[in-house]
Amino acid sequence: MKTKAFSTPKLPQRLSLVAQTVESLYEGIRNGHWQKHLPGERELCESLQVSRRTLRPALEELQRKGWLEVSGRQRRRIKSRSSSKVENARKKTIGILMPGSFLSLPSRISFVMDTLRAKLTAAGCVVQFHINPACYTANPGRVLAQFVAEHPGMIWIVLSAQEPMQRWFSRQKLTCLILGSSAPGISMPSVDVDFHATCHHAGGLLWRKGHRRIALVLHKGIYGGDIASEEGLRDALKGMPGAHIQVLRHDTTTSHLCILIDECLRLPNPPTAYLVGGATHALTVAMHLMRRGRRIPKDVTVLSRDNDPILDAASPTIARYAIQPAQFASRVALAVRQLAETSTVPADAIRLMPAFVSGESI
Structure with missing residues (x-):
């Protein structure tokens, strides 16, 4: 009797931050997010929330692979585009909208964001951070309309959104997940502590x-x-x-x-x-x-x-x-992946119950 040969399964790998950045840049080029040239290093660092020490090796890797070339003025020109369907790629682009710098976030939220980026990147998504305090005013409609028009086809994760911002996203029927709780009377997908x-x-x-x-x-x-x-x-x-x-x-x-x-x-x-x-x-x-x-x-x-x-x-x-921040990040990543695949998440808000930690102050 002939025995069937089984190949050893490939071991899972934890992507380094440079590798994740390469993947984000690559997908951004494929889906047409950048035209002809990449933005400057400072803008890319803000968008991808990485340091220049991480960004530069990623850019060099894309140059070696023939996706970029550097002109005399050090502008990085995009050399080629994938024949993949643009719309399918865009459906995997996740935009995280924040009111302030990544460094200004509480440490637990920074950990959640970093873990979330790793999980979504490993799932084939492109994660881009956008800092725009003008979107967080009492009347954000005009600024939000212009901002979203400049970043079409994204699935949005929105941090610290108060009622005016939530109502705008709800009226526009955009694919959006609130990282926090929805305001009264607003039915939107959201993940938060209970x-x-x-x-x-x-x-x-x-x-x-x-x-x-x-x-x-x-x-x-x-x-x-x-x-x-x-x-x-x-x-x-x-x-x-x-x-x-x-x-x-x-x-x-x-x-x-x-x-x-x-x-x-x-x-x-x-x-x-x-x-x-x-x-x-x-x-x-x-x-x-x-x-x-x-x-x-x-x-x-x-x-x-x-x-x-x-x-x-x-x-x-x-x-x-x-x-646990890892538990929270995993639940957010699951909801985002469901949004990316089906454009829907469960109608009920996702709420996670924390544990009571006793201390000397009580």
């Missing part, structure tokens, strides 16, 4: 610890996740005798947040617990309370709704809720 369940759990926990006056610290901007946070906390304490919630909305500056805390401390019955949105703001709250002579947790409790490695260095350690 802030309602998180703050519902926090409310019950603080109640059991004897806290009746709780301050909820949030940004001034109205984000879907912050709305869900307030609703979750109120639902947890609804009907509880003596329960009082005070919402403090700050402008993200340390000085304004400290002013709001000082105002609370001057009340006849100040809050005995602070539930804080944003890990760095939780650290600010804790430090300012101690500066004002409040002992943590003997006099007051601080609980962070979000996690960040910086909280590991705090003393006393800050209790918080933490979701």
